[in-house]
Amino acid sequence: MESSEPEIFDVVGIGFGPSNLSLAVALEESLDPVTSAFFERQPSLGWHRGMLLPSAKMQVSFLKDLATFRNPTSKFSFISYLHDVGRLARFVNNQDFFPTRREFHDYLEWAESKLAQPVAYSSEVTAITLAPTGGQGAADRLLVQVRDPAGGSRQVHARNVVISTGLVPRMPVGVEADEFVWHSSQFLHNFRQRDHGELKRVAVVGGGQSAAEIVRFLYDSLPGATVSAIVPSYGYSVADDTPFANQVFDPDAVDSYYHGSQRSKDAVWQYHRNTNYSVVDDEVITGLYERSYEDEFSKSNRLGFLNLARVVDVKRVGGDTRVTVHSMVTEESYDLDVDLLVCATGYDPMDPAEILGELDTYCAHDAEGRHLVGRDYRLVTTPELNCGIYLQGGTEHTHGLASSLLSNIAVRSGDIAHSIVARRSGAQGKGIDA
Ligand SMILES: Cc1cc2nc3c(=O)[nH]c(=O)nc-3n(C[C@H](O)[C@H](O)[C@H](O)COP(=O)(O)OP(=O)(O)OC[C@H]3O[C@@H](n4cnc5c(N)ncnc54)[C@H](O)[C@@H]3O)c2cc1C
Numbered sequence: 001m002e003s004s005e006p007e008i009f010d011v012v013g014i015g016f017g018p019s020n021l022s023l024a025v026a027l028e029e030s031l032d033p034v035t036s037a038f039f040e041r042q043p044s045l046g047w048h049r050g051m052l053l054p055s056a057k058m059q060v061s062f063l064k065d066l067a068t069f070r071n072p073t074s075k076f077s078f079i080s081y082l083h084d085v086g087r088l089a090r091f092v093n094n095q096d097f098f099p100t101r102r103e104f105h106d107y108l109e110w111a112e113s114k115l116a117q118p119v120a121y122s123s124e125v126t127a128i129t130l131a132p133t134g135g136q137g138a139a140d141r142l143l144v145q146v147r148d149p150a151g152g153s154r155q156v157h158a159r160n161v162v163i164s165t166g167l168v169p170r171m172p173v174g175v176e177a178d179e180f181v182w183h184s185s186q187f188l189h190n191f192r193q194r195d196h197g198e199l200k201r202v203a204v205v206g207g208g209q210s211a212a213e214i215v216r217f218l219y220d221s222l223p224g225a226t227v228s229a230i231v232p233s234y235g236y237s238v239a240d241d242t243p244f245a246n247q248v249f250d251p252d253a254v255d256s257y258y259h260g261s262q263r264s265k266d267a268v269w270q271y272h273r274n275t276n277y278s279v280v281d282d283e284v285i286t287g288l289y290e291r292s293y294e295d296e297f298s299k300s301n302r303l304g305f306l307n308l309a310r311v312v313d314v315k316r317v318g319g320d321t322r323v324t325v326h327s328m329v330t331e332e333s334y335d336l337d338v339d340l341l342v343c344a345t346g347y348d349p350m351d352p353a354e355i356l357g358e359l360d361t362y363c364a365h366d367a368e369g370r371h372l373v374g375r376d377y378r379l380v381t382t383p384e385l386n387c388g389i390y391l392q393g394g395t396e397h398t399h400g401l402a403s404s405l406l407s408n409i410a411v412r413s414g415d416i417a418h419s420i421v422a423r424r425s426g427a428q429g430k431g432i433d434a
Pocket residue numbers: 014015016017018019020039040041042046047048051057058059060123124125126164165166167210355392393404405406407
């Protein structure tokens with residue numbers, strides 16, 4: 001007989017990218033069992049599939065996997081994966097800390113397949129509201145609404161939710177994606193469906209890692225096409241991954257950032273933004289420059305760089321996409337007609353307000369309207385709300401540079417799991433001090 005009572009979970013995870021996969025691992029390895037359910041809107045596990053370009057590499061060491069920094073003996077580590085699939089010795093011979101993104105994706109799928117509990121795919125969380133309390137007192141349960149693509153819906157109760165819905169693709173102002181204008185997040189899906197012979201003039205806008213990778217890929221994949229790179233800077237800038245700078249991604253750096261003054265937070269962004277934002281790996285820059293040099297020498301003239309330039313308008317004219325480019329050098333605009341424009345123009349950070357809806361009124365904000373977040377990644381809420389709303393992502397202002405990255409997911413997931421368990425047993429969660 002079907003029960004009308006919704007199922008109740010200690011933890012409901014919203015989104016199942018690497019962050020919540022890492023949390024699922026931490027919960028599974030926790031000595032205090034909790035009940036959990038994870039909902040993911042994609043039909044299967046997918047980590048930026050649209051950008052799994054063949055030679056693209058990770059920008060983080062393989063040791064910063066789902067578990068190792070929290071539990072070096074975890075059976076979910078990248079090393080366990082290599083051992084299990086029979087590539088450990090060859091991986092070590094390769095002497096490279098940075099696997100390809102395709103290999104890392106394979107690792108993520110492997111780890112997911114080892115979880116004891118299945119993930120609910122094709123399941124989009126559409127709303128989170130207060131569950132009826134049936135009386136007085138602070139609400140200790142949330143009602144999570146889930147929709148599947150076939151139109152079915154499901155409701156579950158959660159004592160804690162962990163929101164991890166990821167970065168949001170950003171297009172240039174006033175530009176909309178269509179059949180001929182793509183955001184980089186959709187690049188491979190769209191590229192596979194296109195007749196490559198039709199792509200004779202392609203342009204890529206952006207100055208970061210994705211832009212440079214796509215320029216390289218298109219130049220190599222479309223030998224009959226011209227590729228125009230529209231770059232906002234004078235040229236691609238290198239990502240600083242030197243050892244001292246890289247320390248900003250250490251687990252300890254989260255404490256320094258979280259407990260630091262506003263001046264120290266500002267300094268971290270001022271000095272270390274170039275570890276991740278609008279920068280490109282050395283190896284990609286060098287490879288592109290070599291291509292550009294050879295292109296000029298051989299008089300192919302297929303690869304062009306429009307520097308200090310911005311896209312100000314895109315429209316369809318006849319069979320072409322007309323891109324209006326503004327040069328910051330001459331302060332003049334000119335048109336570029338192309339068969340394809342790829343906007344590798346980045347992402348906005350996760351903003352939990354959207355999914356929280358009305359529930360956001362129970363959450364505390366600072367003077368700039370940003371959420372107040374405990375050291376344990378739990379949103380600070382009003383006394384009416386006793387359940388936990390945790391964030392994986394969207395905490396750049398409180399926890400620093402690694403918020404949307406992989407660098408710290410193992411430790412962060414451990415902190416969240418610890419806090420959930422500690423609160424359940426009435427103890428103080430680690431550093432709930434906001
Ligand atoms: C191309 C690319 C390469 C990158 N490479 C690196 C790298 O090498 N190293 C690094 O540290 N970082 C990298 N990043 C940064 C990136 O943010 C992290 O790698 C990682 O994706 C963060 O994991 P996540 O789980 O927080 O978010 P995501 O991986 O974005 O996962 C979020 C998930 O939530 C799902 N979702 C969203 N809304 C809902 C909803 N309402 N209901 C259900 N499911 C929902 C989405 O479908 C998605 O699967 C890269 C980013 C990009 C775009």
